[in-house]
Amino acid sequence: MARFFVSASNIFGGVAYLSSSDTEHLRSLRIRNGEVFTVCDGNGNDYNCVLNRMDHDSAEATILSRTPSVGEPAVHVTLFMAYAKGDKNDHVVQKAVELGAGAIVLFPCRRCVARPEGNALIKRVLRLSRIAEEAAKQCGRGRIPTVTALDSFEEAVARAAEADVPLLCYENETDTGLKQILDTRAGAGTISVMCGPEGGFDAAEAELAVARGLRSVTLGKRILRCETAPLAALTAIMFQTGEL
Amino acid sequence: MARFFVSASNIFGGVAYLSSSDTEHLRSLRIRNGEVFTVCDGNGNDYNCVLNRMDHDSAEATILSRTPSVGEPAVHVTLFMAYAKGDKNDHVVQKAVELGAGAIVLFPCRRCVARPEGNALIKRVLRLSRIAEEAAKQCGRGRIPTVTALDSFEEAVARAAEADVPLLCYENETDTGLKQILDTRAGAGTISVMCGPEGGFDAAEAELAVARGLRSVTLGKRILRCETAPLAALTAIMFQTGEL
Secondary structure, three states, X not given: OOEEEOOHHHEEOOEEEEOHHHHHHHHHOXXXXXXXXXXXXXXXXXXXXXXXXXXXXXXXXXXXXXXXXXXXXXXXXXXXXXXXXXXHHHHHHHHHHHHOOOEEEEEOOOOOOOOOOHHHHHHHHXXXXXXXXXXXXXXXXXXXXXXXXXXXXXXXXXXXXXXXXXXXXXXXOOOOEHHHHHHHOOOOOEEEEEEOOXXXXXXXXXXXXXXXXXXXXEOOOOOOOOOOHHHHHXXXXXXXXXXX | OOEEEOOHHHEEOOEEEEXXXXXXXXXXXXXXXXXXXXXXXXXXXXXXXXXXXXXXXXXXXXXXXXXXXXXXXXXXXXXXXXXXXXXXXXXXXXXXXXHOOOEEEEEOOXXXXXXXXXXXXXXXXXXXXXXXXXXXXXXXXXOOOEEEEOOOHHHHHHHHOOOOEEEEEOXXXXXXXXXXXXXXXXXXXXXXXXXXXXXXXXXXXXXXXXXXXXXXXXXXXXXXXXXXXXXXXXXXXXXXXXOX
16 A cells, blocks of 8 residues: 655644645555545654645645554664775665664775765765665555765774674674574664675674674675675565564 | 686696686786685685786686685575566675575566567576676675576476465465565575566465465555565575575
8 A cells, every 4th residue: 555654743633634745656556535645744653544635735634543553663773884885875775674673874984995975975875865765665664774985994883883783894803603693692772784885894793792792793605795795684574583 | 815716627637718708807907926815616616726827818817726605595596587677687696695695587567668579588597697706706795696587487387386485475365474484484595586576476376476475565654676686585595594
């Protein structure tokens, strides 16, 4: 069913008030008065609605029922992804939202070939936020995961370290597998996963992250590309926690 | 380290004989006499080699040691993916090889928008085979997963049903999760995973597959795109079997 995110402040008195762009979207989907669709308040609530008025740039829908959004996982996973070349960040954001990421954070590190700054960075974050919103609508999420960009690797490590289970996917890790950590931390509320750029993290970066409390893990014996690793780690977490 | 697949028949007498295209690749990597690289025979053996002769269109490398390829998972997973639009099949083949798929099989079904035939199909399979070979080299596989195309959904179901654990990822399945099946089938040698096109399988197709022995499973409460679902299922299987 068609799905719209409407700010909670525009849902009151049993009615959802849709914005100009959502109205345009309703029109493009050829939804007419009397037809039903889903409105989500972005706070984990889904409203089953029936369209009762639409004009040029606004629409109103009567709420039939409210249910918790089923698409929200219980575990909150923040994906920390280094800047990557081409459309790899785009690709990862879209799939990560489908797979249940709670938030996505971009950061620079030593081997990043791409390192957007200034206007280019602002544009990239805006584009990724739009991709996250589109993906959230399409896959039935109850919240739109945030996309943010940090200035430094150190800042990313500090943020990642705040999670109950902070993980660093490191290709030179040979001892500890992701499964070993997850098996012992069932029921963790927040998990962070840091993944590097095309060339991986350098040794000093991995050391710093581990010194700050991140657990270095391997994703197995095959070398995963920088756009494959974060999605593989996220999928494994969702599978392990019963969300997949 | 650079990695080349060389047919087992070109490895004998302690020497690996490289083809014209591999020689070109050696040259592009600026590998010179005395430098080491890996040759894989595609049967699960890796050879540590040192280059000892290279001319215009052939090269010879002396074998220093032989080890089993570490990149081959113990479980053999065949991914059955419906024809999809754009470069989605390409994308899935590349990532599936990295994640450890044993083989990839394409098939048509009712809701396939793309349905290549004749020359277009031959070209597509050849391109996907090249993508699989490149990915196998890059990620350190010990075999190049095969890519094949079948003529019908029925044929795909029959092939998939041959595996120890044959799975159908079906969006209208609400009862059985992938984890439920995998938890009870630890140690299975062969697993098949069938995933549908953009519009999913229709009810008659799902019924037929289940009647032929496939287990219908859900991949959770979010709607995964047709290029996300097969990779999510494959990742989950590799994670569960200790290969990730």
